[in-house]
Every structure is written in C-alpha cells, then in structure tokens.
Amino acid sequence: MIIECVECRRHVDASVQGAFLRTYGGRAPSSLFSLLACTECFSPILIRQTNIGNIAEGDIWDTPQLVFPTTDLRINPKAPQDIRLAFDEASNCYRANAFTASAIMCRKTLEGICAAHGVEERNLARSLQKMHEQGLIDDRLYEWSDLMRTAGNEAAHGVGLSIQREDAKDILEFTNAILDYLFSYRDRFEAFKDRRKGARPVENAPATRTMNLGSESPAEI
Numbered sequence: 001m002i003i004e005c006v007e008c009r010r011h012v013d014a015s016v017q018g019a020f021l022r023t024y025g026g027r028a029p030s031s032l033f034s035l036l037a038c039t040e041c042f043s044p045i046l047i048r049q050t051n052i053g054n055i056a057e058g059d060i061w062d063t064p065q066l067v068f069p070t071t072d073l074r075i076n077p078k079a080p081q082d083i084r085l086a087f088d089e090a091s092n093c094y095r096a097n098a099f100t101a102s103a104i105m106c107r108k109t110l111e112g113i114c115a116a117h118g119v120e121e122r123n124l125a126r127s128l129q130k131m132h133e134q135g136l137i138d139d140r141l142y143e144w145s146d147l148m149r150t151a152g153n154e155a156a157h158g159v160g161l162s163i164q165r166e167d168a169k170d171i172l173e174f175t176n177a178i179l180d181y182l183f184s185y186r187d188r189f190e191a192f193k194d195r196r197k198g199a200r201p202v203e204n205a206p207a208t209r210t211m212n213l214g215s216e217s218p219a220e221i
C-alpha cells in the first residue's frame, strides 16, 4: 500500500503486517484497521479505512486515515482562544493538503502571539523584534519566528509561489513550539523562579548532608 510515512516523510509501498475488521452489526459501516511497516525506515504505521461500498459493488475501502503515529498537534490549552482558533485552522489546512494556506495561518498565529503579549507594532517583523528586545523570546526563538514570518509572507504575497508539504509541516511544528514555549514553559519557569526566590535557606543546616544507603561509605545527596 502506497502511503506517506510520517517518520521518514517518504512515500513508500508499506507492507501490511496485520489487519483487524471492526464491524458494527450493520448499524454503521465497518472499519478496516491495517498495521503497516514502512519499507524505508521500518516504522509501524496504523491506518483505518471505512467501507463505503454497497451490496451491488461489494466492499470499497475509502482513503486511509492515519491512526498512528498521530500527526495531530496538540494545541496549548493555555493560549488565548483566538490564537488557538488560528492555529487550529493552520492544522486543518495542513491536513487538507492546503500547505500555502497553512503557512499563512501560522503567520497569523504569530501575529496573535505578539498581540497577546501586548506587542502590536507596525508590522510583524517589528513586533517580533520588540518581543526579542523585551526578552519575551530568546535569540533562537527570534530566529525561528522571523523565518516563519518570512515564509508566511512569501506564502501570502507570492502568487506563483506555493509552500511544499515538508516546509508547511515544519512551519506548523515550529509555530506550535513557540506557542508551547510562550504559554507554558516560559510562565512555568517564571513561577518556578519565584518559588525558588521565596524558598528560604534552612538555618544551621550542615553544609553537606549525608545519607547511609547501607554501603560502607555514606553517599552524598
């Protein structure tokens, strides 16, 4: 079966290792689950197909849906709703093979991220610069986001230019990483630092505490 392997991103003639037919006693069309093996990188792939056939034509299995590995990106639930909606649309575009539209929606997501941090400059390039200056994003993240911005610009304005699947996937995943960083890890790290600041050192504590683990020499902790 010809399928695109998510792991190695190659179109391969995957070999069928096993199958399971899920029936619903005639209440719903049956589903065929097939476990495949990528012939290039040997990754397991599980697909599901629904029977769209009828009595006259017999079983007809529709286009395979990927069950595993999952390509669905988990959208950070802490991000504001309009940002989640924009990113959701970017993911939907990607799944529908609308790669250029996906890149444009990622760019829009980036604009939303800046606005959510109170940064709304004349254009996205300046907004990202300000995010960087304010220390909201570090050098690496600035570099990433600026590349996402450029790719989104090209997608939006270059009529003859279309974004390829591989680039669209990277743009989507980098945008998701930026969302995670800004709405989860950064906030958590700030809270962690605050807790550390609040934690008072224990008075008269010995410089080195030891714990006997049953061996001859005590182990330091």
Ligand SMILES: [Zn+2]
Binding pocket: 005, 006, 007, 008, 009, 010, 012, 038, 039, 040, 041, 042, 043
């Ligand atoms: Zn593969």
